[in-house]
Amino acid sequence: MNILQINASARSEGSQSTHLAKEVVVHLLDAHPDANVVVRDLARQPFPVLDEAALGALFTPEAQRTPEQAARVAIDDAAIAEIQAANIVVIGVPMYNFGVPVQLKAWIDAISRARVTFTYTDKGPQGLLTGKKVYVVLARGGLYRDTAADSQVPYLRTVLGFLGMSDVEFIYAEGLAMGEEAAQKALAEARKDIKAIAA
Template identity: 55%
Template sequence: MTTILQLNASLSPQGQSDQLANRLVAALLAKQPDAKLTVRDLAAQPLPHLDAAEVGAFFTPAESRSAEQQALVAVSDGLVAELAAADVLVLAVPMYNFGIPSTLKAYFDRVARAGVTFKYTETGPVGLLSGKKAYVLAARGGMYQGTAKDSQTAYLKDFLSFIGIDDVTFVYAEGLNMGDANRAAALAAAEQQIALLTA
C-alpha cells in the first residue's frame, strides 16, 4: 500500500500552494484509493526553531540522555519515522521573502539527522531515505523560475537529495500577485501539469 505524506507550509489554509497540493493528492488518491495519506500542516502545528538543547540531545548517546533530552529527540524521531514510512512526499511551498517558510526549515532541521536520514562517508554524505518520489507545489507572487532569485528550487533539490530523495518534480504557479489574468493563467497551467503528472 502506498503511503503519501503531505507537508503544507503556507501560513494560510487557503494558500495556493496548499490548494495545489490538495489537488495533486486528490488525483493520486483517485488512482490509488487504498493509499494511506498523512497531512502535516506546519502552519497550524508549527515546530519551534532548532536550539542548542535539541542539537545537544541529538548528539548525546541514547543511553545517556536525560528525560528532557529524550523528550526532545522523541519529536524528531516521530517526524523521521513518518517521513521514512512515506513512499510519496508532497510539499506545498509558498515563497516568502525569496525563501522557504521558516516552518518548513524547522521541519527540515529535525529530519536531517546524521546516522538516521543521512550518513557521512569517505566520499561525502549519503542519503538514507532513497526510493521515494517527491512533488513540490511552488506558489510565488512574482516570476522567479529559472532566475537567480529562485533560491527555493536549488535548496529543495539539494536538501531532499541530501537525505536520499532524488526523484523530485516541481509544479510552479508564478505571478499570482501580478494581476488577475496572470493569476488565472498560472493556476490553470499548474492544474494542467498536475493532471498530466497523475494521468
C-alpha cells in the same frame, strides 16, 4: 502506498500552495485509492527550531538524556518515521522573501539526522531516504522560475537529494500577485501540470 503531504505555508487557511498540494494528493489517490495519507500542517503543528537545547538533546546518548531532552528528540523521531514510511511526498511551498518558509526549514532540520536519514562514507555523503517520489508545489506572487532570484528550487533539490530523494518534480504557480488574470493563468497552468504528473 503511503503518501505524506507537507503544508509549509504559515497560513492554515487560504494558502494556494496548500490547495494545490491537496489537488496533487487527490489525483494520486485516483491512481492509488487504497493509499494511506498523512498530512503535516506546519502552521498548525510547527516544529521547534534547531537551537542549542535541541542540539544538546540530539548529541546526548539516548540513555543519558533528561526527560526534557527525550521529549525534544521524540518530536524529530516522529517526523523521521513519517518520511521513512512515505512512498510519495507532496510539499506545498510558498515563497517568502525569496526563500522557503521557516516552518519548512524547521521540518527539514527535524528529518535531517546523521546515520538515520543520511550518512557519511569514504566517498562522501549518502542519503538514506531513497526510493521516494517527491512533488513540490511552488506558489509565488511574482515570476522567478529559472532566474537568479529563485533560491527555493536549488536549495530544495540539494537538500532533498542529500537525504536520498533525487526523484523530485516541481510544479509552479507563479504570478499570483500580479492581478486576477495572471493569477488565474498561473493556477490553470499548475493544475494542468498536476493532472499530467499524477496521471
